[in-house]
Structures are given as structure tokens and as C-alpha cells.
Amino acid sequence: xxxxxxxxxxxxxxxxxxxxxxxxxxxxxxxxxxxxxxxxxxxxxxxxxxxxxxxxxxxxxxxxxxxxxxxxxxxxxxxxx
Numbered sequence: 001x002x003x004x005x006x007x008x009x010x011x012x013x014x015x016x017x018x019x020x021x022x023x024x025x026x027x028x029x030x031x032x033x034x035x036x037x038x039x040x041x042x043x044x045x046x047x048x049x050x051x052x053x054x055x056x057x058x059x060x061x062x063x064x065x066x067x068x069x070x071x072x073x074x075x076x077x078x079x080x081x
Contacts, residue, residue: 001026010034013044013063015052028052033066044070 001023004010011033014026030052031044049067053059059067 008036010036013066015057018058042066042070046070046074 001012001014002009003012012026013030013033015028015030016024016026020026028048030048031042033043034041044066046067
């Protein structure tokens with residue numbers, strides 16, 4: 001779900017029904033994505049992401065890449081500790 005000002009987008013990563021409107025009601029907010037920051041800022045509640053994926057939620061290609069990046073970052077942090 002797009003938010004932010006003109007030419008300064010930020011996005012909410014949300015769970016929605018498949019047939020709902022792009023900016024319509026959503027079931028749950030899972031986090032945010034800010035592509036304008038360097039590096040891009042991604043904040044996801046991975047516990048809730050795993051919950052919804054286990055329930056059959058289908059992420060978009062972009063959200064799938066964000067999840068993959070968050071998982072990779074979490075394993076890198078755990079390995080360095």
C-alpha cells in the first residue's frame with residue numbers, strides 16, 4: 001500500500017484479500033518499506049509474516065524479495081554474534 005508524499009514513496013506491507021482494492025481495507029499491517037533511503041529501509045514483523053505464509057498467503061514478487069532480504073539479514077546477524 002503506497003504512502004508518502006509526491007515523489008517520495010513509502011510502502012506498507014499488508015495482508016489483503018485478493019479481490020480488494022489496492023488502497024482499500026487490509027487485514028493486518030506487517031511492516032514498512034522505504035526505497036528512498038540509502039540503503040533501502042525495510043521493517044517487517046517476521047513472526048507475523050511466517051504466520052500468514054503458513055496460512056496460504058501469496059506474497060507479490062516485490063514482497064517476496066523483501067522477505068528474502070530480511071531473512072538473509074537475520075541469519076547474518078545471528079552468525080556474527
